[in-house]
Structures are given as structure tokens and as C-alpha cells.
Amino acid sequence: MASDTxxxxxxxxxxxxxxxxxxxxxxxxxxxxxxxxWSATWPKLAALALAVAIWQAVVWxxxxxxxxxxxxxxxxxxxxxxxxxxxxxxxxxxxxxxxAVGFAAAVAVGLLLGLVVARVKVLRAALGSMITALxxxxxxxxxxxxxxxxxxxxxxxxxxxxxxxAPSVANGVIHGVDYxxxxxxxxxxxxxxxxxxxxxxxxxxxxxxxxxxxLKQGWAFAWRSLMAGxxxxxIATRTSIGAQLTYARELSEAPRLMAIMIVILVVGLLxxxxxxxxxxxxxxxxxxxxxxxx
Amino acid sequence: MTSTTTTPRSATGSVALRGVxxxxxxxxxxxxxxxxxxxxxxxxEFVCMVGASGCGKSTLLNLVAGLDRASGGxxxxxxxxxxxxxxxxxxxxxxxxxxxxxxxxxxxxGLPRDxxxxxxxxxxxxxxxxxxxxxxxxxxxxxMRQRVALARTLALETPVLLMDEPFGALDAMTRDILHDELExxxxxxxxxxxxxxxxxxxxxxxxxxxVLLSSxxxxxxxxxxVAVPRPRRIDSPEVSAIAAEVTDRxxxxxxxxxQ
Numbered sequence: 001m002a003s004d005t006x007x008x009x010x011x012x013x014x015x016x017x018x019x020x021x022x023x024x025x026x027x028x029x030x031x032x033x034x035x036x037x038w039s040a041t042w043p044k045l046a047a048l049a050l051a052v053a054i055w056q057a058v059v060w061x062x063x064x065x066x067x068x069x070x071x072x073x074x075x076x077x078x079x080x081x082x083x084x085x086x087x088x089x090x091x092x093x094x095x096x097x098x099x100a101v102g103f104a105a106a107v108a109v110g111l112l113l114g115l116v117v118a119r120v121k122v123l124r125a126a127l128g129s130m131i132t133a134l135x136x137x138x139x140x141x142x143x144x145x146x147x148x149x150x151x152x153x154x155x156x157x158x159x160x161x162x163x164x165x166a167p168s169v170a171n172g173v174i175h176g177v178d179y180x181x182x183x184x185x186x187x188x189x190x191x192x193x194x195x196x197x198x199x200x201x202x203x204x205x206x207x208x209x210x211x212x213x214x215l216k217q218g219w220a221f222a223w224r225s226l227m228a229g230x231x232x233x234x235i236a237t238r239t240s241i242g243a244q245l246t247y248a249r250e251l252s253e254a255p256r257l258m259a260i261m262i263v264i265l266v267v268g269l270l271x272x273x274x275x276x277x278x279x280x281x282x283x284x285x286x287x288x289x290x291x292x293x294x
Numbered sequence: 295m296t297s298t299t300t301t302p303r304s305a306t307g308s309v310a311l312r313g314v315x316x317x318x319x320x321x322x323x324x325x326x327x328x329x330x331x332x333x334x335x336x337x338x339e340f341v342c343m344v345g346a347s348g349c350g351k352s353t354l355l356n357l358v359a360g361l362d363r364a365s366g367g368x369x370x371x372x373x374x375x376x377x378x379x380x381x382x383x384x385x386x387x388x389x390x391x392x393x394x395x396x397x398x399x400x401x402x403x404g405l406p407r408d409x410x411x412x413x414x415x416x417x418x419x420x421x422x423x424x425x426x427x428x429x430x431x432x433x434x435x436x437x438m439r440q441r442v443a444l445a446r447t448l449a450l451e452t453p454v455l456l457m458d459e460p461f462g463a464l465d466a467m468t469r470d471i472l473h474d475e476l477e478x479x480x481x482x483x484x485x486x487x488x489x490x491x492x493x494x495x496x497x498x499x500x501x502x503x504x505v506l507l508s509s510x511x512x513x514x515x516x517x518x519x520v521a522v523p524r525p526r527r528i529d530s531p532e533v534s535a536i537a538a539e540v541t542d543r544x545x546x547x548x549x550x551x552x553q
Contacts, residue, residue, distance in 0.1 A: 287432020
């Protein structure tokens with residue numbers, strides 16, 4: 001009798017693991033890492049090559065004088081020089097510091113604002129649509145007011161960066177909290193998460209993808225606002241990427257001007273890619289990544 | 295109207311419902327979901343609650359779990375008992391691994407890390423998922439996810455388990471095996487189970503007692519002991535006979551709404 005029960009339970013174990021093995025078979029197959037990387041990269045490289053080719057074609061067509069529109073070879077040559085100069089790195093240091101401080105302030109304001117608006121019904125009615133309205137305001141339109149309030153100073157720049165980026169961050173938080181699946185909240189409450197613990201263990205992690213999307217969008221706004229600010233609010237004693245761009249225009253140094261633009265584009269792209277990677281990592285963990293891997 | 299109270303008089307693992315009423319909405323819009331429902335569940339008893347749509351089964355589980363308030367009547371549980379609740383969906387946290395999910399209630403109870411690790415390992419052994427602790431929910435099959443959810447609920451170490459059609463979304467083969475699993479765990483841990491289902495055979499396979507709920511409003515209209523010895527098979531003649539009997543009653547109840 002005893003051995004009977006034993007074999008019955010052993011059979012049950014075998015059935016269970018057999019079923020598990022059958023059901024999850026083939027779930028984890030996918031193309032190799034190198035292959036995935038290559039299939040994601042080559043279209044981008046091809047697009048880049050095409051853009052440079054079109055640029056070169058326009059230069060060859062003689063549409064503009066070479067001193068106004070230099071060709072890729074000249075610009076990339078100047079970019080190489082620029083990358084080796086201390087001017088770039090000094091300017092980049094100032095700009096990066098402003099971007100970091102401004103974006104951090106915007107994130108702090110946005111997270112706080114988003115959380116409060118998501119939680120308090122009255123504030124949502126009062127501020128919800130206003131946050132979205134703020135988002136549609138072109139950030140450059142804030143500068144005259146910013147300069148009146150703070151003169152030509154870094155504060156003026158930070159003011160506009162925060163106004164530009166914080167609404168996106170706040171909207172990300174609001175959206176994230178709104179769309180936490182109610183079932184997960186019920187499960188969390190049943191497992192003993194109440195009050196602040198419910199936020200810590202369920203709502204915050206469940207809202208994370210939307211929050212990261214908000215951060216990504218906020219970064220794009222912050223970077224644009226910062227560049228607009230550095231072009232308008234030129235502080236003579238402190239060089240920055242934006243200030244150098246203004247000088248290059250004033251001195252009609254077209255190759256340098258375009259080299260600086262490429263730097264701005266690349267920096268914005270790099271940070272955006274970092275947010276994109278974070279977003280992708282989250283979605284992969286969650287198992288909501290689509291087959292194409294985008 | 296009296297509010298729901300949890301009184302410490304009952305024995306651990308027992309559930310006593312007295313005249314539990316639930317009304318949704320107000321005035322003309324008010325809907326009576328549960329109408330004076332009374333039910334006593336003894337410690338260690340496995341009760342299956344069967345009913346057609348709109349009988350307030352899920353409402354009742356929410357009330358017993360303390361996720362919602364009754365409009366009237368009392369719900370008595372043992373002292374300090376917080377029932378564990380399982381849903382038709384596993385409701386796992388997708389941002390955590392299998393281990394991480396099972397660990398949540400232990401963290402919330404403030405257990406130190408080494409004890410948590412030990413308990414998680416033991417619970418995963420209980421549901422035969424030891425090898426899958428590092429996986430994420432989306433990498434598992436539906437039946438496996440539901441077993442993770444079971445392990446996570448067991449981590450509450452509560453004597454009372456409330457189950458809201460937990461196997462309703464699974465295929466028959468997986469469901470059969472999970473019935474065996476649940477029966478084993480219920481016996482080992484001496485749990486009290488209130489199991490809601492619309493699958494009458496499932497009820498006859500699992501229950502010590504089946505109660506039948508009427509629809510709109512929910513009321514207990516029939517109750518029967520299942521005296522079939524365990525372990526049972528869902529396709530045995532005894533289980534089938536009981537299922538047929540309950541199905542007849544259920545059909546009569548559904549027919550009442552068509553007239």
C-alpha cells in the first residue's frame with residue numbers, strides 16, 4: 001500500500017514536469033545576438049549613407065555657394081579638427097552640465113507633480129489639462145519672459161528647460177498610474193500591500209514603463225529647450241555648444257557650424273538611445289517585446 | 295445597516311457568513327448582488343460554490359478577502375486570519391521573477407532575507423517549480439503561472455484559501471493535474487478552501503460540500519455533501535453522478551430566469 005502511494009506520487013511528479021516541458025518548449029528560441037544587432041543596424045547605416053549621398057548631390061548641383069553649403073568631406077574634415085580641439089570639450093562640458101542639472105530638476109518637478117495629480121482628484125481636474133497644454137507650448141516662446149525674469153543667465157535657461165521637460169515627465173507618471181491593471185492592485189492588497197507599500201511593490205513598478213516613456217520624451221524637450229536657450233542666452237564668459245553655434249554663424253564658418261550641428265544631433269541621439277535601451281530592457285523583462293525586437 | 299466585522303471568536307480556519315448582503319449603486323440604480331447569504335465553513339473543509347452568471351460569486355470572495363465591504367451582515371474569520379485570494383488570471387507581477395513573486399508577501403511580512411529564501415525554495419518545491427525560480431512569468435505556460443500564483447498565496451501562510459475560478463482558463467489536461475496538486479496541498483496544509491467555479495464537474499471532483507447559488511440576487515438554494523472517497527478522478531461514475539445532480543438543479547435555476 002505504501003509503495004503504491006509512493007509510485008502514485010512519483011507518477012504525478014513525472015506528469016507535471018512532462019506537461020511543463022511540453023508547454024514551454026520552443027518559447028526561448030530566437031536569432032543570435034550578432035544577427036539581431038546586424039539586422040537592427042544595417043538599415044540605419046544605409047539611411048545614413050543615403051542622407052550623405054543626397055547632401056553631396058545637392059552640393060554638386062551648385063544650388064548654393066560652397067562657403068554657405070560645404071560638402072560632407074569638408075564638414076567631416078572640420079569635425080575631426082573640432083573633436084581634437086579643447087573648445088569642443090569645454091563647450092560640451094558646460095552644455096552637458098546644464099543638461100544634467102536642468103533635466104534632473106525637470107524630472108524631480110515632473111515626478112512630484114505627476115504623482116500628486118494622479119492621486120488627488122481635485123488637482124487632476126484643475127491641472128490635468130493644463131499640463132498637456134503646457135506641453136504644446138513651444139519652449140522658445142518662454143525665453144523672452146525668462147530673460148525678463150532672470151536676465152541673460154543660466155537660471156533663464158534652467159527655467160525654460162524645466163518648463164519644457166517637466167510636463168512630459170508628469171504626464172508619463174499620470175498615464176502610468178492610471179493604467180496599472182486593477183487586478184494587480186487587488187492581488188497586491190491581498191498579499192498585504194497597503195498604503196505606501198502598495199505604491200512601492202505594485203503601483204510604482206507597474207507604472208515604470210510609462211514613466212520611462214515620459215522621461216524619454218522629457219529628455220527630447222529638455223535638449224531642444226537647452227539648445228534654444230544656449231543660442232539666445234549667450235553668456236560671454238562661458239563657452240557652450242549653443243554659443244559656439246551662434247559664433248560660427250556670426251563668423252560665417254559654415255563647416256564648423258555644421259560640425260557643431262552634428263555634435264548636437266549625436267549627443268541628443270545618444271541619450272535618447274540610452275532611454276530607448278532602458279525601455280526595451282523593461283519590456284523584455286515583462287515579456288511584452290514584439291517579435292521584430294523594436 | 296451593520297458593517298462587516300471580523301470577530302475573534304471563531305476557530306482558526308473557519309469561515310462564518312451571517313446574512314451577508316451586498317448592494318451596488320444607490321436608489322433606482324441599486325442592484326442587489328447578494329441577499330442575506332449565510333454559510334458556515336468548518337476548519338479544513340473544502341467548499342465549492344457553483345452558480346450561473348450574475349450570482350455574485352466573485353463579489354462574495356472579495357468581501358471575505360476584505361477587499362470590499364458588505365452592505366449588511368457579518369463575516370467571521372479566525373483571529374488575525376487574512377484569507378489568501380486567487381483569481382482566474384494568475385495576476386503575477388511581470389517585473390519580478392517567479393521567486394520574486396513568491397517572495398512579495400514574505401517581504402511585506404518583514405521576514406529577514408535568509409528566511410525568505412528558504413521559504414521561497416520550499417514553496418516552489420511544493421508546486422513543482424523549483425527549476426523555474428529565475429524565469430519570468432511570461433516564459434511560463436498558463437498552468438505553471440497559476441501554480442506560481444498558488445505558491446505566492448501559500449506564502450501568506452493563511453489557513454483560508456479563496457479561489458475565484460482559478461483553473462477556468464486552462465485546458466482540461468492541465469486542469470486535471472492541478473486538481474490533484476490542489477487536493478494534495480490542501481490535505482498537507484490542512485487548509486480551508488472556498489472555491490468558486492461554474493464547472494460542476496470540477497466542483498464534484500474537489501469539494502467536501504457543494505453549495506449552489508441563485509442568480510440576481512445571490513442566495514444559497516441547494517447544498518450537498520460529496521461523500522466520494524479521495525483520491526477522486528473527475529471521470530469516475532460517483533463524481534459524474536453528483537455532477538449530474540447539481541447540473542439539474544443549476545439548469546432549473548437558470549430556467550427560472552427565462553420565464
